[in-house]
Amino acid sequence: MIANFHTHTYRCHHAKGTERDYVLAAINAGIKYLGFSDHSPYYFPDGYYSHFRMSPEEVAEYAGEIIKLREEFKDSIKIYIGYETEYYPEFFDKTLDILNQAPYDYLILGQHFIGNEIGEQHTAKPTDDAGALDAYVNQVIEGMRTGRFFYLAHPDVLNISCDGDYYEEKMTLLCQEAKKLDIPLEINMLGLREHRSYPDERFWKVAANVGNKAILGCDAHDPQHIAQPENVEQSLRWADRFGVEITEPTEPIKIRF
Numbered sequence: 033m034i035a036n037f038h039t040h041t042y043r044c045h046h047a048k049g050t051e052r053d054y055v056l057a058a059i060n061a062g063i064k065y066l067g068f069s070d071h072s073p074y075y076f077p078d079g080y081y082s083h084f085r086m087s088p089e090e091v092a093e094y095a096g097e098i099i100k101l102r103e104e105f106k107d108s109i110k111i112y113i114g115y116e117t118e119y120y121p122e123f124f125d126k127t128l129d130i131l132n133q134a135p136y137d138y139l140i141l142g143q144h145f146i147g148n149e150i151g152e153q154h155t156a157k158p159t160d161d162a163g164a165l166d167a168y169v170n171q172v173i174e175g176m177r178t179g180r181f182f183y184l185a186h187p188d189v190l191n192i193s194c195d196g197d198y199y200e201e202k203m204t205l206l207c208q209e210a211k212k213l214d215i216p217l218e219i220n221m222l223g224l225r226e227h228r229s230y231p232d233e234r235f236w237k238v239a240a241n242v243g244n245k246a247i248l249g250c251d252a253h254d255p256q257h258i259a260q261p262e263n264v265e266q267s268l269r270w271a272d273r274f275g276v277e278i279t280e281p282t283e284p285i286k287i288r289f
């Protein structure tokens with residue numbers, strides 16, 4: 033593994049380590065292309081505080097720190113500025129305005145809620161409501177169609193028990209759209225490390241059938257998570273098991289269309 037674009041920092045309040053800690057860990061682990069994708073600030077109406085992301089005021093400092101490190105370590109590693117962000121339709125444009133206050137290279141789509149996070153459903157919370165699957169797939173497709181995302185993080189984060197044929201039918205729509213837009217799907221290494229409900233076998237059977245490209249993402253919340261050898265091994269085995277092709281881009285895409 034020489035490229036990782038899924039890296040958090042202490043700024044999101046649930047990860048540890050500074051940007052510098054992650055750069056040093058990445059160089060140590062043999063990573064040549066490192067993208068920071070901390071949980072992006074989001075525009076919300078007054079009075080709502082989102083506890084798992086940096087605040088809009090931190091954007092300039094985050095970007096500035098990464099730019100400094102990019103220069104300092106340019107002979108050992110190529111560093112990119114990014115964010116992991118949700119597609120919440122009613123707040124997305126104003127969120128882009130916040131992000132545009134400082135330079136950045138890419139966004140990855142990580143859809144942690146259906147609807148938005150104010151009083152709505154967390155995608156990792158177990159559910160057997162088939163409507164949740166429908167809503168998740170539609171929202172992710174709409175998000176991908178904005179052309180603003182480099183790749184789709186943990187596409188299978190939705191923790192749903194439902195009829196297998198229905199799951200296959202809906203996730204096929206998501207996978208077909210990703211393929212059409214040439215958006216890679218992430219094999220989430222945090223999910224594998226922590227034995228979460230994702231990666232989900234049902235999903236990767238569909239992705240293999242559709243012929244999607246997969247990308248490995250450490251989803252590091254601790255510098256030690258960057259390209260841990262057992263975790264990389266485990267992820268490659270996962271791809272092999274379903275026969276999905278791994279792509280390892282060395283440069284992210286900021287705007288697709």
Ligand SMILES: [Zn+2]
Nearest residue numbers: 040046071253
């Ligand atoms: Zn996180």
Ligand SMILES: [Zn+2]
Nearest residue numbers: 038116142251
């Ligand atoms: Zn993440």
